[in-house]
Amino acid sequence: MKSLIVVGAGLAGLYAAILASSRGSPVRLVAEGRGGLSLSHGCIDTWKDGDVRLGSTRLAPDHPLRAIGHRPLQAALAAFLEITTRAELPYVFDFDMSLHLPSPLGTIHTCAAAPRSLAGGHLADPTPFHLGDLAQVRDFSAALVASGLRHRGIPFSGTLALPMPVPSTAGRPDLLTLARALEDPAFRESTCNQWAPHLQGVERLGIPACLGLDRSGEVFDSMRSRLGVDLFEIPTLPPSLPGLRLERALRREAARSGVELIEGPSVRGEVDGRSGGRRVSGVVATTAGGPRVFRADAVVLATGGPLHGGWLTFGNGEVQESVFGLPIHAPEARERWTESDPFASQPYARFGLRIDDRSRPIDIHGRPYFENLFAAGGLLAGADRAVEGSRQGIDLGSAFVAIEAALA
Amino acid sequence: MTATPQSVPSIETQLAGYPFLDADLCLKCNVCTAACPVAAATTAFPGPKAVGPQLARYRQPGAPPPDPGVAWCSGCGVCSRVCPHAVPVAEMNIVAKGQIRPRGLRALRDWGLSRPAEVARWTRPFRRIVAAVLGSFGFRAALEGMVGLARTAPLPSVATRPLRSLLSAHVREVPTDQASGKPTVAYFHGCSTNDYEPWLGETAIRVLEALGVTVDLPPQVCCGLPLQSNGAFDAARQRATFNLAALQAWAERGLPIIGTSTSCTLALKHEYRAVLGLSGHAVDAVSASTYDFFEYLDQVLRVPPGSLDLHPIPLRALYHPPCQLRSHGVGTPALAYLQAIPELELEISASECCGVAGTYGLKRERYAVAVEVGRPLFSQVAQSRVDLVLTDSETCRWWSERHTGVPSIHPLMVFAASLGLQGLDVARGEPSTT
Numbered sequence: 001m002k003s004l005i006v007v008g009a010g011l012a013g014l015y016a017a018i019l020a021s022s023r024g025s026p027v028r029l030v031a032e033g034r035g036g037l038s039l040s041h042g043c044i045d046t047w048k049d050g051d052v053r054l055g056s057t058r059l060a061p062d063h064p065l066r067a068i069g070h071r072p073l074q075a076a077l078a079a080f081l082e083i084t085t086r087a088e089l090p091y092v093f094d095f096d097m098s099l100h101l102p103s104p105l106g107t108i109h110t111c112a113a114a115p116r117s118l119a120g121g122h123l124a125d126p127t128p129f130h131l132g133d134l135a136q137v138r139d140f141s142a143a144l145v146a147s148g149l150r151h152r153g154i155p156f157s158g159t160l161a162l163p164m165p166v167p168s169t170a171g172r173p174d175l176l177t178l179a180r181a182l183e184d185p186a187f188r189e190s191t192c193n194q195w196a197p198h199l200q201g202v203e204r205l206g207i208p209a210c211l212g213l214d215r216s217g218e219v220f221d222s223m224r225s226r227l228g229v230d231l232f233e234i235p236t237l238p239p240s241l242p243g244l245r246l247e248r249a250l251r252r253e254a255a256r257s258g259v260e261l262i263e264g265p266s267v268r269g270e271v272d273g274r275s276g277g278r279r280v281s282g283v284v285a286t287t288a289g290g291p292r293v294f295r296a297d298a299v300v301l302a303t304g305g306p307l308h309g310g311w312l313t314f315g316n317g318e319v320q321e322s323v324f325g326l327p328i329h330a331p332e333a334r335e336r337w338t339e340s341d342p343f344a345s346q347p348y349a350r351f352g353l354r355i356d357d358r359s360r361p362i363d364i365h366g367r368p369y370f371e372n373l374f375a376a377g378g379l380l381a382g383a384d385r386a387v388e389g390s391r392q393g394i395d396l397g398s399a400f401v402a403i404e405a406a407l408a
Numbered sequence: 409m410t411a412t413p414q415s416v417p418s419i420e421t422q423l424a425g426y427p428f429l430d431a432d433l434c435l436k437c438n439v440c441t442a443a444c445p446v447a448a449a450t451t452a453f454p455g456p457k458a459v460g461p462q463l464a465r466y467r468q469p470g471a472p473p474p475d476p477g478v479a480w481c482s483g484c485g486v487c488s489r490v491c492p493h494a495v496p497v498a499e500m501n502i503v504a505k506g507q508i509r510p511r512g513l514r515a516l517r518d519w520g521l522s523r524p525a526e527v528a529r530w531t532r533p534f535r536r537i538v539a540a541v542l543g544s545f546g547f548r549a550a551l552e553g554m555v556g557l558a559r560t561a562p563l564p565s566v567a568t569r570p571l572r573s574l575l576s577a578h579v580r581e582v583p584t585d586q587a588s589g590k591p592t593v594a595y596f597h598g599c600s601t602n603d604y605e606p607w608l609g610e611t612a613i614r615v616l617e618a619l620g621v622t623v624d625l626p627p628q629v630c631c632g633l634p635l636q637s638n639g640a641f642d643a644a645r646q647r648a649t650f651n652l653a654a655l656q657a658w659a660e661r662g663l664p665i666i667g668t669s670t671s672c673t674l675a676l677k678h679e680y681r682a683v684l685g686l687s688g689h690a691v692d693a694v695s696a697s698t699y700d701f702f703e704y705l706d707q708v709l710r711v712p713p714g715s716l717d718l719h720p721i722p723l724r725a726l727y728h729p730p731c732q733l734r735s736h737g738v739g740t741p742a743l744a745y746l747q748a749i750p751e752l753e754l755e756i757s758a759s760e761c762c763g764v765a766g767t768y769g770l771k772r773e774r775y776a777v778a779v780e781v782g783r784p785l786f787s788q789v790a791q792s793r794v795d796l797v798l799t800d801s802e803t804c805r806w807w808s809e810r811h812t813g814v815p816s817i818h819p820l821m822v823f824a825a826s827l828g829l830q831g832l833d834v835a836r837g838e839p840s841t842t
Contacts, residue, residue: 001455028739031474033492034439176442177451239442264489264735287737290696308492323718 001025002297005283007267007323008310010035011392012377013302016399018083021249021257025407029259030285032266034247036308039237042242043101044080044091044113044396046073048389050098064380065363065390067355068397076400077113084115087249088217092119100124102206104140104236106148110389115242117220120232121206126229129204137235140208160198160205160340165190165297169208172337176239178210182219192226198303200228209233211240216245264288269299269324271370280373283323299323299370300408301361302399305378305385306348321353326361326369328352329381345387350381352381358405374402433495434461440497442485446480447763449780453480456487459504460497460585467504469690482765482778483637499682500806506639510556514771517555521767522635522643522729528566528603535566558775562804562810569599571606572625580624583658591620591709592622594658594665596651596698598672599630600802611824612668612701619709626665627654631675632687637766638685648680652690652693664708666822668701669764670733671802677736700733701820702741702802703794713748718826720751723834726758727819728785728808742800742819749826752814755792759785762799762809779811785810794833798822 001024006017009031021027057067065073077093084091092099093113100123108123120291121129131142138347142159165187173181181187199205211233212219223291224231235242252260264287270293282295301323303310311321311328313325319328330337330351336350353361353375360368361375378385384393385391434457441447441455453459457647459478466474478501487497505837510518520527531538541547548559584592593616601609608666613623634646653663655676675700680686705711729740746754762782763769789797789812797808797816805816815834825832 034490034492034493038439038442181446206593239438244442250603252758255758258741260739262737263734266494280455285737287677288674288695288735289698289738292703292738313483 003027003295003298004298004386004403004406005030005214005294005296006174006302007031007283008035008304009251009263009301009379010302010304010308010377010395011035011037011040011246011250012371012395012399013300014247014254015080015083016300016302016376016403017259018078018097018250018253018257019400020407021259023256023403023407026109026288027259028262028296029254030205030262030265030294032129032285032309033264036304037247037250037361038240040114040240040243041098041103041109041118042240042244042246043109043111044077044093044117044392045110045389046077046112046190046393048110048387050100050110050112051122059384060283062354062382063224064355064383064394064398067357067395068401069357072401073393073397075085076396080396081113084246084249087253089245089249090116090217092116095107100150100233102145102154103209104131104145104234105181108149108152108154112393115216115245116211117211117216117231118235118242118265120230122233123154123385125204127363128155128253129206129230129232130157130202131159131234132205132207133159134162134178134207134210136166137164137178137208137210138172138174140234142174143207145234150394152378153272159401160202162198162207163194169186175210175236175241176213176244179213179216179230179241179386180218182210182223183212183215185222188219188223189226192223196227199229201360204230204232206234211239211241213245214248216241262294265292267294267318267323269373271324275371279362280324300375300402300406301353301373301375301379301400303379305352306377308379310379311352319351321361324369324373329364340347345384349386350382352379354381354407357401359402372386372406374406375388376402414597422480422716430521431464431495431500433493434497435493436462437492439490439492443490443535443720445484445486445759445763445781446777448814449626449763449783450480450777453477456497456501460487460500461495464500473678476508476693478504480777482761482763482774482781483766484765486760487734488518488732489737491734496682502636502641502683503641504564506636506641509639514705515598517557518638518767519640519665519770521557521770522640523630524634524637525599525630527598528570532568532570532603535568536592537566551757552772556640556772557657558770558772560810561770561775562806563770564600564806567604567606569606571602571753572833574606575625576612578613578623578625580626580683583661583663584622584624584627585821586661588622588640590620592663593704594624594626594655594663596628596631596655596665596667596672596676597625597773598669600669600672605802607666608818611818611820611830612666614829615820615827618641618780618827619705621709623666624658626658631672633671633675634767635681636675636679637768641684642735645684645686648675648684648686651676652680652686652694653698655694656690659690663697663702665694667698667706668800668818669777669802670700670730671803673698673700674732674735684807687732700736700738700741702745703736703738705745707738708743713744714829716738716745716748718749719823719828721749721826721832722751723822724753724755724758724787724793725796726755726794727805728759728762728794728799730804734760735802742765742823745823747817749822752822752826755788757785757799758788762804762807764803766803769807778807779807782807782811789814
């Protein structure tokens, strides 16, 4: 079985490592710190209009989703759902229907799949809902969500102030502390006791994401049945529970399937000189002691986009991918990297590596740099993932294609 | 040999020139807060970001710390490892925590906990009496009341003879002559192996020799990590300076320095530079030459696990990579060798830290939190019904054994038994005499 090194521990890297390892491949996952999952909403976005099949979406010729193709994307989503179900963090997904969920600002977040506890917030569901503020708890405002929804003409039944038992010594608990506390059945019971009198006539209730960390399924189910209310969660500021749960679930799955996790060191790529420079042989990690060489049959780069260290700019004007130093094409004039309107699509967001249909980085002539070097996720060029709402679709799709090709 | 300690600058001077302690690198993303095992165990700890990069800008050398909450940091290092922006969060917090030191009798306790080699040397002649007294619950309760040493915290027994005396034939002032062409290494045993578990050092040397390696025991003192963890930076720096002067001779000849205690090797690789602020050729050379035992087999000796003639070990074991090993950034090199052992059923620990973090969990004021940090590991041990826990750090072993009742030994002991070099007495952790 071919051995693999995956660089990066965000969604693309963890998912790629699990896919390869569960097919029996020896996998090392090397990451300079943790990825962006704990900052994310934990949902799977494929396109802003919720087009899961990407049938009607007009993709630019160099868009990574075009190189990935819609069938592999669907297969990637299916494999993701299988992994999260196995990890006891089931996601809600329907090919024929996208989900429209309230954001913490009261905007509408359209996605292809969401964790069960978030999916209940689907705004197309006609069941009336309230929004709940949790007394003393930081980082969420039901009034802010309400004003956003009102502005967009989305009907809801009002906001509620819910009292909270304060967990042990904490003053104003953050949502992570609360999530951990709610895994304790006694604290959960006293919370339900405090809430129950305020929930007369409430059918559906949106609250900030706080229903457990590693045992969110148990917390969600037990509170829903105890209160007799259709609870749903709204994601919040980092650390964002839905993203954190996904990260932890994927890390557990990775460990369970035998992935060796090397966390901390930065790495540089190593080219196999014996192949005449056509292949890579692994990476050199800058560890606490000295440099250490890790070799494998293939390397998958999942190091992220401009905000995550996947590519770097240097004082001499060069822009390079950060592990193998592959060139990143960007205008020399830096003023052309950004738009003056901060909410417009930013040109720099589209910088990155172009890939072939096997998810291998290619040069300007369309030829892969190396036979056995693959790239996935935010490092890929041609997409403004934030504006398009294509982030997780690209992560999963490109990682899936990369693993299929790397292990072939 | 006598190594002359260089003049050691004060911690204030060190802090002033610290390029590493740059709080401005922090994005406030909270990745470290979410990963911190102490913050998960107690709300008393505001988390590594809040007490670290966030407060670092308010700290002045010599001034009292603005928030005593940093004292809850166990120093496990998870925060630095998970930081996506290379902020040395743990290092920053260990330095800040060092400014908060207990007074009175608890200072005496910390003084003793930081000097395991000295304590062993002084108590060795009376070791049976000491062991009997320490085994008395009444005495431990009194000790807890007086100096704040947690009454149920595990304390190791001093061995009859230290490793250096058992293996005096291996002691070298300078590296063994290289004429033979055999690979040669320096073994850094640390004080735990020298004074409390000498059989581990004997086993390490037995295995290395079986693989054709010449093993030297260079001059060495305690790595200084217990001193550093208890805020005694100047004393830690003196130990470090001695070790660097002694080990430099091996490092400069390109000879690896091997350790079986992942915290000692982390001190040599990383803490001397990143926390004690030492710089220069010796510390760089020693850092780059230091390897964990199994890392050496994999990276330097290049022994493929599949190439060894390994005997079956029909046991179920849980392997827990200690937090300090994870901070090496080399993965879990022991695992591939353990996986190659026939009939050894392995489960992998899902916990970042066992809780004790060196001497942290031994203190009465931290004990309950340290147990809470370790609870996920203890539950996994209980649920998986393993015969033994394998972990590369001595304090993890003693702590895990105390709280799970399941014997805990170094992976090397199982590996050596599988190689057929010695027996395995699971319950005692020592090689069996048969």
